[in-house]
Amino acid sequence: MDEFAQWYRQQPEVLHVNTFTDIMKRLNKNMHADDPAYSSLPDERELAAQYLLLYEMSLPYGLDLNDQINLDKSSTRFTVTLKAVSSNEMIAVEERASEWLKANNMGIIHTSGGSGAGMMFAHIGKENGKSMMIGNIWQIVLISGLIVLAVRSLKLGVISLIPNLMPAVMAYGVWGIAVGEINMAVSMVGGISLGIVVDDTVHFLSKYLHGRRQLGFDAERSIRYAFDLAGVPMWISTFILVAGFLVLATSPFSMNADMGILTAITITFAAFAEAFMLPALLLLVDRGEKI
Numbered sequence: 001m002d003e004f005a006q007w008y009r010q011q012p013e014v015l016h017v018n019t020f021t022d023i024m025k026r027l028n029k030n031m032h033a034d035d036p037a038y039s040s041l042p043d044e045r046e047l048a049a050q051y052l053l054l055y056e057m058s059l060p061y062g063l064d065l066n067d068q069i070n071l072d073k074s075s076t077r078f079t080v081t082l083k084a085v086s087s088n089e090m091i092a093v094e095e096r097a098s099e100w101l102k103a104n105n106m107g108i109i110h111t112s113g114g115s116g117a118g119m120m121f122a123h124i125g126k127e128n129g130k131s132m133m134i135g136n137i138w139q140i141v142l143i144s145g146l147i148v149l150a151v152r153s154l155k156l157g158v159i160s161l162i163p164n165l166m167p168a169v170m171a172y173g174v175w176g177i178a179v180g181e182i183n184m185a186v187s188m189v190g191g192i193s194l195g196i197v198v199d200d201t202v203h204f205l206s207k208y209l210h211g212r213r214q215l216g217f218d219a220e221r222s223i224r225y226a227f228d229l230a231g232v233p234m235w236i237s238t239f240i241l242v243a244g245f246l247v248l249a250t251s252p253f254s255m256n257a258d259m260g261i262l263t264a265i266t267i268t269f270a271a272f273a274e275a276f277m278l279p280a281l282l283l284l285v286d287r288g289e290k291i
Contacts, residue, residue, distance in 0.1 A: 001078065002041060007100055008080055013093050018079040020068050027051040080114075086181060087122035094119065125184040132187045139191055140165070143198055151205055159285055160201050163278045167269035168193050175262055185255035189262045196241065196263075197270035203230045204274055208282065219286045223279045231275075238271040 002021040009017050025039055031051065032038035042048040052073075056065060069076045082090060094114045140161065148157030168190045175186065207229045211222030245267070248260025 001076070003104070004078070004097075004101070008097065011093060011096070013082050013085050013089060014080060015083055016081040018081075020065070020076045023055070023065075023068075024048060024051060027055055082118070087125045087183075090119060090122045091126060121184065125187070128184050129182070129187045132191060136191050136194070139194060143194065147198070147202065147205075150202065151209055153209075155285060156205065156209075156282075159281045160205060160278070162281060163270070163273035164194060164198050164201055166277065167197055167266050167273050170269045171262055171266040174265060179258075183255060183258060185259040186262055189259060189266060192259075193263055193266040193270070197267060197274075200230075200234045200237070200270065200274045201278065203234065204278060206230075212286075219283055223282060227279075234274060235271065238267055241267050 001019060002025070005017045005019045005021060008014055021041060024041055028042050028051065029035065029039045042051060052065075059065075067077070080093075082093065085093075097114075143164070144157060144161050147160050148154055151157055151160075171189070171193070172182075175182070204226050207226035208222045211217040211225035212219070215222075215225070217225060242264045245260045245264040248256050249264070251257045251260070
């Protein structure tokens with residue numbers, strides 16, 4: 001265990017290591033007149049047991065070592081304090097520690113990985129990110145299929161996905177520059193925002209196609225017609241949604257605040273994408289006759 005602690009102290013991410021062996025080394029030094037040469041573990045098992053008994057009996061009433069070793073002295077807690085690292089870096093440290101234990105075969109019973117709130121959220125965040133990525137792919141496929149069925153045009157259905165996906169990509173880019181870290185709440189913004197911003201696309205396309213199919217307008221006039229009917233409602237709904245999510249930015253819980261800020265940024269980008277990108281794409285691909 002002492003060798004394991006020394007290995008951990010050499011890792012660049014580690015601030016502090018707290019282990020029961022440090023207490024035994026200090027006791028051995030104290031029992032030899034604080035001679036630094038004896039700052040090591042006792043050579044004999046019986047001597048270590050006597051040191052431990054003496055130390056426990058000298059502790060004030062109500063204090064013991066049960067927070068570090070169990071009652072039958074068969075296992076102990078090994079605590080490592082890391083610097084402010086990302087979830088991936090924290091998991092990497094844990095994996096290196098597991099590999100060290102396997103490689104050195106120290107006889108330490110290691111049945112699971114690290115514990116603690118930080119490690120727990122690191123693994124949850126990693127698994128959540130993978131799940132959200134798979135969920136987003138399915139969401140894109142289903143939404144694109146529904147839009148194609150709704151507008152009855154494969155070309156316009158595929159084109160409509162670009163202004164729906166670009167806002168999230170742009171928002172994550174801004175977040176990467178400003179913050180550089182994606183937590184569990186931020187990873188969910190892509191799926192949340194896509195389900196929200198697609199509404200404006202459907203409204204705009206429905207008015208555009210009404211002008212093209214029912215009224216016989218060309219592409220440019222149909223876009224103007226769609227803006228006349230859906231433009232103001234789109235900006236009003238954007239303002240309301242952004243204001244609502246910005247309320248979350250005032251939360252003292254950082255995960256809620258991060259999700260609110262990034263969702264508001266995504267919806268803002270989506271409004272500009274619907275106003276500028278979607279009409280430009282429609283003019284580019286739909287200049288033909290009435291569809």
